[in-house]
Amino acid sequence: MAERAFNIRRLPGVATLAIGCFVILYIPMVILVGNSFNAGKVIGHWEGVSLHWYVAALHNEAFLAAAQTSLLLATLAALIATITATMAALATTRAADFRGQGAIHLIVNQPLMVPEIVLAIALLIILAQVKQATGYTGLGYLIAAHTTFCIPFAYMPIRARLEGMDLSLETAAADLYASRFYTFRRVTLPLLAPGILAGFMLAFVVSLDDVVMSDFLKSPGQETLPTYLMGELRRNLTSEIYAISSLLLLISVLIVAGSWAATRKKA
Amino acid sequence: MLDIRDLTKQFGKGDSAVTALHQVSLSIAEGEFFTLLGPSGCGKTTLLRLIAGFEPPSGGALVLDGKDIALMPPNQRPVNTVFQSYALFPHMTVAQNVGFALEAQGRPKAEVARVVEKMLALVQMTHLRDRKSAALSGGQQQRVALARALAPQPRILLLDEPLSALDMKLRKEMQVELKRLQQETGLTFIFVTHDQEEALTMSDRIAVMNGGRLQQIASPRELYDLPENRFVASFIGESNFLMAQKLAGMIEIEGSKTALPSGFAAAYDGPVIVMIRPEHVVLGQGPSDAIRLTAQVERLVYFGTDTHIHMRLRDGTPLVARVQNALRGGAIAKVGDSVPVAFPQDALRLLPDTEA
Ligand SMILES: Nc1ncnc2c1ncn2[C@@H]1O[C@H](COP(=O)(O)OP(=O)(O)O)[C@@H](O)[C@H]1O
Ligand SMILES: [Mg+2]
Numbered sequence: 001m002a003e004r005a006f007n008i009r010r011l012p013g014v015a016t017l018a019i020g021c022f023v024i025l026y027i028p029m030v031i032l033v034g035n036s037f038n039a040g041k042v043i044g045h046w047e048g049v050s051l052h053w054y055v056a057a058l059h060n061e062a063f064l065a066a067a068q069t070s071l072l073l074a075t076l077a078a079l080i081a082t083i084t085a086t087m088a089a090l091a092t093t094r095a096a097d098f099r100g101q102g103a104i105h106l107i108v109n110q111p112l113m114v115p116e117i118v119l120a121i122a123l124l125i126i127l128a129q130v131k132q133a134t135g136y137t138g139l140g141y142l143i144a145a146h147t148t149f150c151i152p153f154a155y156m157p158i159r160a161r162l163e164g165m166d167l168s169l170e171t172a173a174a175d176l177y178a179s180r181f182y183t184f185r186r187v188t189l190p191l192l193a194p195g196i197l198a199g200f201m202l203a204f205v206v207s208l209d210d211v212v213m214s215d216f217l218k219s220p221g222q223e224t225l226p227t228y229l230m231g232e233l234r235r236n237l238t239s240e241i242y243a244i245s246s247l248l249l250l251i252s253v254l255i256v257a258g259s260w261a262a263t264r265k266k267a
Numbered sequence: 268m269l270d271i272r273d274l275t276k277q278f279g280k281g282d283s284a285v286t287a288l289h290q291v292s293l294s295i296a297e298g299e300f301f302t303l304l305g306p307s308g309c310g311k312t313t314l315l316r317l318i319a320g321f322e323p324p325s326g327g328a329l330v331l332d333g334k335d336i337a338l339m340p341p342n343q344r345p346v347n348t349v350f351q352s353y354a355l356f357p358h359m360t361v362a363q364n365v366g367f368a369l370e371a372q373g374r375p376k377a378e379v380a381r382v383v384e385k386m387l388a389l390v391q392m393t394h395l396r397d398r399k400s401a402a403l404s405g406g407q408q409q410r411v412a413l414a415r416a417l418a419p420q421p422r423i424l425l426l427d428e429p430l431s432a433l434d435m436k437l438r439k440e441m442q443v444e445l446k447r448l449q450q451e452t453g454l455t456f457i458f459v460t461h462d463q464e465e466a467l468t469m470s471d472r473i474a475v476m477n478g479g480r481l482q483q484i485a486s487p488r489e490l491y492d493l494p495e496n497r498f499v500a501s502f503i504g505e506s507n508f509l510m511a512q513k514l515a516g517m518i519e520i521e522g523s524k525t526a527l528p529s530g531f532a533a534a535y536d537g538p539v540i541v542m543i544r545p546e547h548v549v550l551g552q553g554p555s556d557a558i559r560l561t562a563q564v565e566r567l568v569y570f571g572t573d574t575h576i577h578m579r580l581r582d583g584t585p586l587v588a589r590v591q592n593a594l595r596g597g598a599i600a601k602v603g604d605s606v607p608v609a610f611p612q613d614a615l616r617l618l619p620d621t622e623a
Contacts, residue, residue, distance in 0.1 A: 172348070178342055
């Protein structure tokens with residue numbers, strides 16, 4: 001009897017497990033989005049389709065303020081993280097080997113390894129002192145904190161793109177009278193752009209979604225979308241929460257889809 | 268115009284150091300089609316990279332038009348490269364690739380456009396000027412790479428095995444094309460290949476390299492007729508190597524003697540290696556000044572225009588003769604026959620008895 005090649009799909013139970021995972025992952029989201037269109041006030045009690053809760057959300061000052069904070073925070077943190085990650089990736093792949101190259105790689109990726117709550121507690125202790133000393137209670141702390149854990153997410157696609165890039169292209173540019181800066185601008189950067197875009201979007205979503213760090217480090221009166229939602233959950237449970245969650249989900253999905261399209265198109 | 272003096276390149280340090288070039292010295296003249304020929308790993312690419320400026324030399328001088336450029340950065344050298352992998356910019360069109368160098372030099376737009384058109388016409392790629400370079404066939408990429416390197420009018424064009432990725436037919440076409448381009452532009456070419464036939468058909472002069480050392484620099488004809496050592500003799504064309512004794516102006520192989528061929532008046536007497544090309548081995552008596560021996564036929568290989576007769580001398584030395592096939596000839600020899608063979612005196616080459 002000829003032996004059949006190993007095929008993971010033929011293992012008993014794999015299909016069941018996969019379907020189970022999908023159900024657990026997506027059914028609650030479908031229910032959540034469905035409920036956001038519920039005309040009734042009481043959760044779980046269906047009274048017909050309506051955009052009522054979306055309208056309510058868009059007139060909710062607290063929600064709008066939180067959304068604004070979140071978008072600003074995510075944009076700035078992702079921007080700084082992407083710039084830092086791009087430089088780190090260039091330094092670890094393009095410069096001649098130097099001492100401590102491995103260390104840079106490790107430091108950049110460290111936030112992926114350290115439990116977020118540990119980092120949050122550590123920052124909380126330090127930043128409490130700083131806040132007291134300086135009196136500054138603005139968004140800066142959150143931007144700094146979000147930037148740290150966004151860097152590895154921005155770094156991964158950028159570095160992958162750089163490693164896949166043919167080094168002889170930069171050599172060719174130098175051969176053709178291009179200065180280092182001209183080479184970077186005309187050759188390296190355009191080829192790296194899809195990776196940078198993907199890195200930025202990944203970082204943006206990760207920041208937008210963060211609860212632990214934001215909840216620990218926000219100053220009084222500051223709310224991001226996730227911390228606002230947490231607070232609302234405890235206070236008044238209306239279908240408006242579903243509408244807001246659906247909006248958040250929509251933004252994330254759009255951005256992930258955009259980043260996927262960006263990396264696919266030019267790759 | 269380009270003088271390379273004692274150029275040495277070492278990679279790595281200490282025990283793991285690799286010396287890719289050992290004191291290479293050569294001079295290249297204006298307008299020459301100069302070829303670096305040698306087996307893979309002999310240092311051809313390394314020498315080219317040193318000339319282009321991608322690597323600093325470990326020692327020696329690189330003098331272009333009277334100026335030492337050994338440490339000049341690549342973007343300041345009037346030297347351009349056609350890379351083995353072409354290295355076209357995938358996000359640019361054919362025309363943008365060709366215009367890259369001129370734009371990097373900050374030439375005016377009108378001039379860039381004019382030169383690009385001229386170069387595209389030269390390599391017959393005008394119709395594909397707006398195609399992305401990633402969407403080209405191998406032969407087309409080759410042409411674009413050539414046009415891109417020619418556009419800024421370098422003093423020297425370096426070509427690193429530019430034809431090795433092409434199939435046989437395209438390769439022959441591009442050989443002709445390249446030679447035409449070189450003659451039309453009058454540019455100096457330094458061409459790298461490991462293919463001896465390619466080197467022989469295209470070059471004005473060839474430098475044969477092995478193990479990071481120059482073996483011989485000569486015209487194709489000289490290289491074939493008068494190889495200076497055993498490596499060159501066996502790398503270029505086919506050769507028979509025979510053990511011989513040199514004594515008092517005579518040369519003796521298995522008891523048969525002839526006068527030393529002219530130009531080989533080596534000082535010492537003793538054992539030497541004699542080389543003879545298969546097409547010069549005569550089956551039969553040969554001219555009166557020939558060395559005459561007997562050989563046993565082992566194998567006949569038919570090649571259409573000629574037949575290779577593989578034989579063995581009495582002492583076991585293998586010997587190949589190449590005999591032209593007559594229009595209506597019968598068998599030249601039969602396997603197992605003992606046949607007389609002759610080596611005409613002027614076909615014999617004495618080689619120094621070193622290395623294999
Ligand atoms: N960057 C490098 N580091 C270490 N060794 C190298 C490097 N480049 C080339 N070499 C070595 O130098 C020798 C010559 O290589 P190369 O010039 O590429 O040969 P060729 O082009 O004739 O095939 C080889 O032994 C190769 O391994
Ligand atoms: Mg090579």
